[in-house]
Amino acid sequence: MPFIANSDSDRSAMLAAIGVASMDELFADIPASKRYPKLALDPGLSELEVLRELDALASKNLGADRSAWFLGAGAYNHFIPSLVPALAGRGEFLTAYTPYQPEVSQGTLQAIFEYQSMASALFGVDTVNASHYDGATALAEAALMAVAANPTRARVLVPAALHPEYKDVLRLYLSAHPVQLAEYEGAPRDAGLSDDVACLIAAYPDFEGRITDLSGAAEAAHAVGALFVVHADPIMLGLFKSPGELGADLVTAEGQALGNPMNHGGPFLGMMGATQKLVRKMPGRIVGQAADHEGRRGFVLTLSAREQHIRREKAVSNICSNQGLVMLQTTIYLEALGKAGLRKVAQLCWHKAHYAAGQLGKLPGFAVAGGEFFKEFVVKTPRPAAEIADKLAARGVVPGFPLSRYYPQRTHELLVCVTEMNTKAQIDLLASSLAEVTR
Amino acid sequence: MNLTPEPLAYELSRPGRMGTVLPACDVPETALPKNLLRAELSLPELDELTVVRHFTRLSQKNFAIDTQYYPLGSCTMKYNPKANEQAAFHPGWRNAHPLAGDAHNQGALELMYRLQDSLAATGGFSAVSLQPAAGAHGELAGVLMIREYHRSRGQPQRRTMLIPDSAHGTNPATCAMAGLDVVTIPSDAEGGVDMDALRAACDDTVAGIMITNPSTLGLFERNMEAIAKLVHDAGGLVYGDGANMNAIAGIVLPVELGVDVMHYNLHKTFSTPHGGGGPGVGMVGAAPVLAPFLPGPVVVKKGDAYAFEMPAKSIGRLKSFYGNFGVLVRAYAYVRMMGADGMRRMAENAVLNANYLKHRVEKTYKVKYPRRCMHEFVAMGDVAEGIRTLDIAKRLIDYGFHPPTIYFPLIVPEAMMIEPTETESKETLDAFAEALERIAAEARTEPDLLHDAPHNTPVGRLDEVAAARCPILCYRG
Numbered sequence: 001m002p003f004i005a006n007s008d009s010d011r012s013a014m015l016a017a018i019g020v021a022s023m024d025e026l027f028a029d030i031p032a033s034k035r036y037p038k039l040a041l042d043p044g045l046s047e048l049e050v051l052r053e054l055d056a057l058a059s060k061n062l063g064a065d066r067s068a069w070f071l072g073a074g075a076y077n078h079f080i081p082s083l084v085p086a087l088a089g090r091g092e093f094l095t096a097y098t099p100y101q102p103e104v105s106q107g108t109l110q111a112i113f114e115y116q117s118m119a120s121a122l123f124g125v126d127t128v129n130a131s132h133y134d135g136a137t138a139l140a141e142a143a144l145m146a147v148a149a150n151p152t153r154a155r156v157l158v159p160a161a162l163h164p165e166y167k168d169v170l171r172l173y174l175s176a177h178p179v180q181l182a183e184y185e186g187a188p189r190d191a192g193l194s195d196d197v198a199c200l201i202a203a204y205p206d207f208e209g210r211i212t213d214l215s216g217a218a219e220a221a222h223a224v225g226a227l228f229v230v231h232a233d234p235i236m237l238g239l240f241k242s243p244g245e246l247g248a249d250l251v252t253a254e255g256q257a258l259g260n261p262m263n264h265g266g267p268f269l270g271m272m273g274a275t276q277k278l279v280r281k282m283p284g285r286i287v288g289q290a291a292d293h294e295g296r297r298g299f300v301l302t303l304s305a306r307e308q309h310i311r312r313e314k315a316v317s318n319i320c321s322n323q324g325l326v327m328l329q330t331t332i333y334l335e336a337l338g339k340a341g342l343r344k345v346a347q348l349c350w351h352k353a354h355y356a357a358g359q360l361g362k363l364p365g366f367a368v369a370g371g372e373f374f375k376e377f378v379v380k381t382p383r384p385a386a387e388i389a390d391k392l393a394a395r396g397v398v399p400g401f402p403l404s405r406y407y408p409q410r411t412h413e414l415l416v417c418v419t420e421m422n423t424k425a426q427i428d429l430l431a432s433s434l435a436e437v438t439r
Numbered sequence: 440m441n442l443t444p445e446p447l448a449y450e451l452s453r454p455g456r457m458g459t460v461l462p463a464c465d466v467p468e469t470a471l472p473k474n475l476l477r478a479e480l481s482l483p484e485l486d487e488l489t490v491v492r493h494f495t496r497l498s499q500k501n502f503a504i505d506t507q508y509y510p511l512g513s514c515t516m517k518y519n520p521k522a523n524e525q526a527a528f529h530p531g532w533r534n535a536h537p538l539a540g541d542a543h544n545q546g547a548l549e550l551m552y553r554l555q556d557s558l559a560a561t562g563g564f565s566a567v568s569l570q571p572a573a574g575a576h577g578e579l580a581g582v583l584m585i586r587e588y589h590r591s592r593g594q595p596q597r598r599t600m601l602i603p604d605s606a607h608g609t610n611p612a613t614c615a616m617a618g619l620d621v622v623t624i625p626s627d628a629e630g631g632v633d634m635d636a637l638r639a640a641c642d643d644t645v646a647g648i649m650i651t652n653p654s655t656l657g658l659f660e661r662n663m664e665a666i667a668k669l670v671h672d673a674g675g676l677v678y679g680d681g682a683n684m685n686a687i688a689g690i691v692l693p694v695e696l697g698v699d700v701m702h703y704n705l706h707k708t709f710s711t712p713h714g715g716g717g718p719g720v721g722m723v724g725a726a727p728v729l730a731p732f733l734p735g736p737v738v739v740k741k742g743d744a745y746a747f748e749m750p751a752k753s754i755g756r757l758k759s760f761y762g763n764f765g766v767l768v769r770a771y772a773y774v775r776m777m778g779a780d781g782m783r784r785m786a787e788n789a790v791l792n793a794n795y796l797k798h799r800v801e802k803t804y805k806v807k808y809p810r811r812c813m814h815e816f817v818a819m820g821d822v823a824e825g826i827r828t829l830d831i832a833k834r835l836i837d838y839g840f841h842p843p844t845i846y847f848p849l850i851v852p853e854a855m856m857i858e859p860t861e862t863e864s865k866e867t868l869d870a871f872a873e874a875l876e877r878i879a880a881e882a883r884t885e886p887d888l889l890h891d892a893p894h895n896t897p898v899g900r901l902d903e904v905a906a907a908r909c910p911i912l913c914y915r916g
Contacts (some may be wrong), residue, residue: 002776003518003710004788005864011788014795014865023787026794029659029811030691036783037692040560044778047522054772058531060546065534074759075537081459083491085528091505092498095519098716101842102903103833103896104440104502108715111497114448117914121481127912130716133572136759144616168756172583176618211475241477254759264547265537265760266572267718279910285716290906296444298898302907308575308612309847313621318612321573321706324716335448336458336490339482344461347471354469372472393543401538424465 002044062393064262068426070356072376072417073207073401074135074163075265076257078235078345079420081336084259088329098285098324102300108324109299112287115331122237122334122342123251124244125273129284131322132270135254136166139201139231140173141283141317142250142272146199146227147177148316149281153198153226155182157191161206162231164406188228189216199227199250204243205236208369208415209376218247227278234258234271235349235419236374238342250274259333260326269326280306283317348420349375352427356418359431365438369413376417378403382438385414391437397430441499442897448493449914452483458490500897501715502841508867510796512815512844512856513607513655515685515707517789522776523711523769532768537760541746547764548745552738554771561782562681562701563692564724566750568733570762574682577702577721578613578649581678583754584700584725584732585647586617588676591752597674601640601648603632605656605848610649610680619646626850630656630808632666641673651680652696653687655848655856656808657793657815667697676700676729684708685860686790686814689783700725709770718763720770736761788861789814792868796859799872803879807851815858817851818843823882826889828853831878833900836893838874 006014011023020026027035045053064077071077088094092107099105099112112130119128132138143156156174158167160183171181179198184191188202200221205211214230221228229250230243235257237243243251255269256262274282280303288302308315337345353375361368365382381388385402392399400416418427485493502509509516535547555567571577582600589597600614603624611621622640627633632650648670652660660666667677679693679701685708687693693701705711706719713719725733734757736747747761777785790813797806797816804818820828832842832855844856859868881888893899 002781003520003862004784005862005867006788006792010865011791014791018791018794018798020794023791026787026790026811027659027690029661029813030687031664031696034691034695036690037563037695039689039779039782041557041774041777041779041782044781045775047520047776050772050775051522051526053775054526054550054768055529055531057546057550058529060549061531061535062539062543063531063534064536065530069536071536071539073538077534077536079461083458083487087491087494087498089524090495090498092501092503093494093715094524094712095504095516096501096715097509097511097514097516097713100844101502101832101836102901103893103898104507104836104841105500105715106897107497107499107501110445110447110500111494111715113912113914116912117447117449118482120913124477133576133718133763134758134760137572137576137757163759165756165759169758172755172757173616175583176616237477238480239471239477240475245477261533261765262536263533264535264544264764265762266758267763267765268759279912286910286912288906289911290901290903292899292901294899296898298901300901300903300906302903302910302912305907308608310608311612312608313611313615315608315612315615318575318579318609318616319573320575320607320609321704321713321717321719321721323572323718325712325714326718328715332490332494335483335485335493336487337482338452338457338484339480340455340457340484341459341461342482343480348461348464350471351464351468352466355466358469372475389540398536398539405538420461427466 068397068429070400070416070418070430071398073415075262077262077419077421078257080259080261083336084329084332087332088325093328094325099301102298106298109287111328111331113299115327116287118334119271120273122234123273124242125251126276127279128271128273129282129286131327132272132284133323134268134270135252136169138252138270138272139166140170142229142252143170143199144173145250145281146229147179149227150198154178154196155180156198157182157184158201159203159206160185161208162203163207187213189220193220193224193226195224197224197226199229201229201231204230204232205374208378209373211372211374214246233374235346238346249278255330258330260329267323267326269323269330281316283319284322345420352422353377353418356416356427359427360434363431363435375419376415379414379416381412381414384411388437392433395433397433399430399434440896441496445496447914448483448485451485451489451493454484456484456486458485458487507839507841508863508871509841510843510857510859511841512858513682515858515860517710517860518862519710519712520773523772526772527765527768545745548738550771551767552740552745554767555738557774558722559724561688562724563694565727566730566733567722567724568735568737569720569722569767570734570757571702571721571723572758572763573717573719574702574704574721575609575613576757577723578609579616580723580734580757581700581702582613582617582619584729585676585678586619587732587754588729589646596644597646599644600646603650604850605654606649606651607655607682630658631660631662634662637666637669641669643674645673645675647676647678649678649680651682653683653813656817657812658808659813663696682707683814686786688786689779690786694726700729705766705770710773711766711769718766720763720766785861792859792861792863796857796868796872800875803876815856818855818857819851819853820855821853822879823886825886826882828855830889831855833892834878834889835874837895840871840874
């Protein structure tokens with residue numbers, strides 16, 4: 001019997017000790033007519049057979065490791081040092097629960113504290129919580145915080161070029177409130193702020209890769225009593241000004257890029273940071289430093305009066321399980337790369353993306369969209385982008401994300417992502433392949 | 440356990456060190472926009488070996504299933520098979536991109552489709568969505584589905600959710616997020632739902648009931664069908680909180696008990712690791728009445744190919760992309776290894792282990808509801824004057840056991856909620872019961888041993904009140 005230690009004789013002894021004659025008797029509270037349904041599951045297999053089956057399935061996917069990969073759009077192909085999975089995969093981390101018993105959970109708790117320290121430095125805010133499900137839900141919970149702080153306000157301002165799936169999630173999370181998601185174009189400071197706005201959300205960069213000009217936005221939002229929320233690319237923050245430095249009250253990010261595989265979209269890492277005055281309104285778990293009776297430093301889950309297990313329907317969110325192990329992977333990643341390493345990754349993204357944009361911009365019929373960008377940019381294509389992507393995939397080149405997949409009318413635009421994973425040879429192959437299939 | 444204090448990464452940091460070497464830039468460089476760059480980035484600087492030792496040492500300060508018996512009630516801390524990890528680490532999963540297009544991700548879609556089918560089969564559901572990332576996220580999905588169902592029928596006034604007082608805190612918190620009002624239903628003397636109170640609460644504002652069965656008291660709700668009928672007759676729907684599915688998978692189909700929508704925690708019943716807090720999956724299954732409202736996209740089969748599709752009246756998208764896919768791979772590997780027979784044996788052995796342990800523990804500790812339990816039971820830690828459950832829990836650590844869940848459910852004073860799971864052996868249960876017996880004896884003879892516990896951990900009891908009063912949440916040099 002898989003994963004069960006006890007033998008038939010153990011079971012007999014245990015049943016005898018309890019004083020019941022058979023297993024069935026243990027389930028006497030369940031209506032007999034409904035007991036033991038026939039489950040439509042195949043018979044169990046051995047580990048060997050299951051691993052073979054899964055290998056065959058996994059091998060059907062087109063992997064970024066076997067292609068020249070220029071697709072981002074919310075999930076990013078970055079380098080993961082070998083020590084990240086090696087350490088995070090240790091059973092002591094992997095098979096521990098949420099650290100409710102601090103004396104036997106100092107490993108997890110100290111790692112969270114280190115994550116909070118590093119992520120808040122990256123964001124330029126006072127603190128960061130111990131994770132949300134992904135960037136989209138982190139942003140949605142930030143919007144909920146703003147709505148809770150200003151329950152009479154009718155609008156949440158979002159950039160038109162926010163990731164479309166993030167907008168969907170925001171809409172669903174805000175659906176219990178009489179709040180409208182209002183889209184704006186251009187600089188956030190000119191988003192149409194007025195005193196009916198709960199928060200101004202900016203994307204840094206936006207879905208199309210543009211580095212949003214955040215100057216003046218915090219002041220404009222604060223002038224009407226709204227919170228300023230920035231959703232950022234954490235790799236970009238290795239090099240660029242932090243949202244906190246630019247006046248953000250709340251910062252969210254998708255942390256997948258920091259040491260976590262793309263994994264067909266999950267598990268990812270929702271990051272959320274806040275200024276000091278909002279800490280007690282934040283959802284999620286937060287770890288704080290504490291001391292024992294001998295004065296030894298330790299770490300505990302803290303400010304739990306915000307949370308569902310204490311406050312029930314008055315909690316700031318229902319979140320309980322989070323993305324703990326993904327957060328740990330990011331912690332290990334940030335410590336392995338450190339100050340210089342993260343900066344280097346960001347520089348490589350910048351230089352390679354700009355080199356790629358230069359090469360693609362030279363191709364006949366192609367034009368790179370204007371504006372400052374970091375690692376992603378939109379290029380106009382002479383033929384439908386989806387058709388180009390299909391043709392290139394057959395050659396082992398995944399050229400990017402055809403915008404028509406989200407915006408059916410934008411047929412001739414491709415969102416191209418370039419990271420430290422892309423070599424010059426791959427970028428040149430992308431350019432030559434694009435030229436060939438559009439000739 | 441590693442008792443040596445481990446410095447923070449920032450304290451180990453030395454200027455100029457780096458743990459990972461990155462390739463040189465192989466393209467012509469482009470000038471950076473200096474006015475947009477940050478001046479400082481306060482991250483530690485460490486060499487690779489220091490990082491490896493740091494996290495190895497930190498790991499040694501944790502109790503985990505792999506190191507210790509971990510009978511945390513309501514959390515189903517069963518063995519997490521290593522095959523799950525091996526399966527999930529395949530580069531074909533890790534390097535798959537969610538937006539590569541269905542045609543390029545057929546392996547991933549096929550796995551999701553098969554898992555949807557398998558999970559639907561274990562509950563009797565007509566459809567399943569794998570999108571929710573955790574139990575509470577699945578609850579949110581289910582409650583929003585119920586809300587939208589009533590709205591679609593022109594009954595938006597149905598805003599009351601009935602919740603038994605033994606429920607997890609996530610249930611009422613979820614309702615608040617969905618904009619619904621909570622009415623708490625008391626438990627009766629047997630630990631079940633008080634039927635008179637339920638009957639009185641069933642009016643035309645009722646959206647539904649959220650019910651955990653087996654309950655957090657570890658008891659099967661004997662009136663489940665009657666409860667579902669009362670709520671259905673009043674025009675409401677039944678949300679099943681599947682946190683405790685480990686007790687009944689293969690034993691009974693929730694849909695046959697009247698459940699309309701339910702989440703399971705794949706990180707409990709389906710053996711995926713808890714990871715120190717997550718990631719989990721709170722997949723939702725629905726009966727035909729609610730299936731069109733499931734969050735999406737879900738995977739459908741069209742001819743020989745698999746594709747994503749939004750259910751007809753979907754509440755929408757709960758997160759970006761499709762769910763915690765890596766966790767789905769683990770759960771799928773587990774389902775395949777278990778099969779139908781394995782699922783039933785799992786539940787049987789979980790319930791047998793709990794009843795055996797209860798039988799041993801109740802000789803020394805009060806058990807609030809002494810009837811037959813399912814996969815867990817709730818004992819009380821006040822075995823001697825001046826001794827609290829917290830003291831018992833901390834003393835268990837000295838005996839090498841992770842404490843049970845304590846002070847939950849809220850309706851049992853000094854609660855110790857003990858869930859052994861099916862993967863523990865009789866010897867482990869015996870050893871744990873003996874430790875509890877010895878601790879009860881110590882409570883009478885040497886109470887300070889308990890008050891000062893634990894004695895052999897990296898830190899003793901931490902001052903949580905002081906930590907919350909003046910929070911230090913980050914290292915600041």
